[in-house]
Amino acid sequence: MSADVVVIAEASPAGLTPASVKTISFARRLADATGEGLRVLIPGCFPETAPIAAKDSTLTASGGNMTAKAVASVSVGVANNIDVFPPPGREKSNMSEKEGKASISPPAGRGNSTSDVDNENENVARFLERTGGAETILISGESLAAYSAEAWMETLAPLCRDLDPRFLCLPHTSRGWDYGPGLAIRLEAALIGAVDGFRREEADGAFLFRRSILKGQWQQEVRPERWPVVLTVLPEAAAAAGAVSHSDAAPDDTKAQANAAGDTRGETGSGPQGTNLSLSSPRHAPVRTPPATFSSSSPSRTAFYAAPAAPDPRCRPLGKLPAGEAAYDFSTAEVIVAAGQGIGAAENLALIERLAGLFPKAAVGCSRAVCDRGWMEYRRQIGMTGRTVAPPLYIACGISGAMPHLAGMRDSRCIVAVNRDKNAAIFQVAHLGIVADLLAFIPAVLEQTEEEARRAD
């Protein structure tokens, strides 16, 4: 089966990032719509060229990358064949589906006997499971150990050219956003960013991809004029049922969504993505296999691909920076009151604080615009480049609801939005909307509570 849809996923030490899982879920819809296969590429998920039997490296050790050993040993359990791709030479044509793969058997002695390996198996199996049973290619290489757009493009462009999909789906993250456009140029591909849904034109079956513009108040539909098309996919695209006219979704599609939804809930609270997928799973848990619904269509296959060495990178990663100011801890808050540009001036933050003060367990956060104006510290920023939160109640005050902010709060259980503009995009995700001027509304709320308190006395 040819793979018409390729996902380039991102891995954290614990496995695929939630954004990647959702991108896979979206890609599965696309694959279902085209009736063809889905492949998942996972660059940089382990540092060594695979597969080697390292002795004592564990997933937790470096806080970084999954070991080749772990992946390889699990692959034995999940898939019955492990293929090793040779690194592409300058001539890239020897890599097509049928030829150029050296099939190897796993080296002897790398058994599943030690608890160490079992533990890794557990984690890596889960990691592979989240690819939804799709054919998975794990890409290793030193140049991928730390992210740089240059290294990812060097590795992915030739590989994607050989895989020759029609759709290339990347999570719309700070990475996908970073290297996706360059990758599109290298592939001479169409490019559509921040996609939150798709549908097919009834007349000619053409794919139309939906995205937001103008602070989320407007939407546009974009149509690729050539193949392949590189899509950077927003998390909501995975669940955007209304947007997708493809009605005969396969049962496993629902399952994939359920998985994605499960991730969302796991992602509540603060901290970097994936921290909740803890590494402390039971040590002797059996290797998981993909759910039957996934493997029914085709047996899952896992392959390794060694990234070519990058001799003279022009862009050299120097590493992650230690967090200058500790991230604000939103995890214990039941209610988050968030201020947006609509508060108008720093002085008005006092009103936000007073509104938050009404609730027993409340925290105050803000949108990026508020931080950029110097009204609040960046450590309280909620959104794509700030914290991701999902409290029981989120009160958005004067926040327009542009995509980057929604990315950080849309999974909150209950969202109340206060905004003067009834067309503000925040109302698209809100459960309760109040069209009012904040500077009048909050005093009215405070007055009301005081009056009630007086009456109670």
Added chain:
Amino acid sequence: MNILVCIKQILVPEAVSEGPGSLGSNVAGNEDPAAKGGAWNFPEPSFADDCYRMNPYDEHALEEALRIRERFPEAKIDALTVGPDRCRQVLRRALEMGADRAVLLQVASAPRKELVSPHSLEPATAAGGAGLLFSKELVSPSSEDPGRSSWGEPGWPASEALVSPSSGEPVPPHARSDSKPAHPGDTSPPQDLTPYETAAIIAAYLRDKTHDLILAGVMAEDGMAGQTGQLLAELLGLPCATAVISEQLHSPHGPVYVEREEDGGERSAYEIDLPALLTIQSGINRPRYPALSHVLRARAQEIVVVAASGLRPTPRERVVDSRRRESSSECEFLPGPLPEQARQFLGFCRQRGFLNA
């Protein structure tokens, strides 16, 4: 040292927020009466000057260039934009802020009626990527449809009033609230090229020029794509970093040290050889207001205008429709007046146990 700052003139989002339901499509024959809001067959729209401004992220990029020039006074800053004649406005602003030169890559706009359907992609021929329908050339001049625009043209019936974002006063679409004359003959809608088209035009123009550093905003506030910079870098073969939140240049020859912002507010550091392209994230600096002396000087400065319609590439993706997002059916709005809204809000919170009864 030559620095290039790529600037976009954007339509102020607030100016569009009160408009009708559809920004239209650049694909003819796609009229959908249900989608109207009365706006589908709108007359040629015209926006007041103050409905346009420099993309705020580009202001940060320009400010960063100005700060580099303060360190290396021999540096020259070129400000460049692509678009119709009205984009002179943002170049003037760039000169006022302190750019040394300004270049308008002028792409003419044409009345909507001349727009041609681009429908040509047959699923059958397109399948599998084998039969690419378009030239592999990065930049293939196309003179056929100079007026085609990418995400459509915001516009509304002539009777609709615009709200001027600066004054809050209604501005009739064809009248002007300030003394500046309308650009003669320019009744063009906000014409927006796709990021790829923009990048290809700039790349074609830059082919025989040398810049040590190219800066752009991380995204445009209207189109929100955040792609033009990366596309341009790749077309020019330059290394690129996006969402740069800190930059240090110790020598005009580089390398440049940058910190880029990642998800969750994390930062990663990179060292990048020059020439390079950086897209600048807001928060890296606070853009200056033009000093009066610069404003006066800028009046005497020339804006170089280059006819660029011939540099337009064959588009690789096309916007077929832009419209206001339908209001969500899930959101329950609390009716006014204010005290009633406040009372119901508190009731809502109590009912769900967030507030003590």
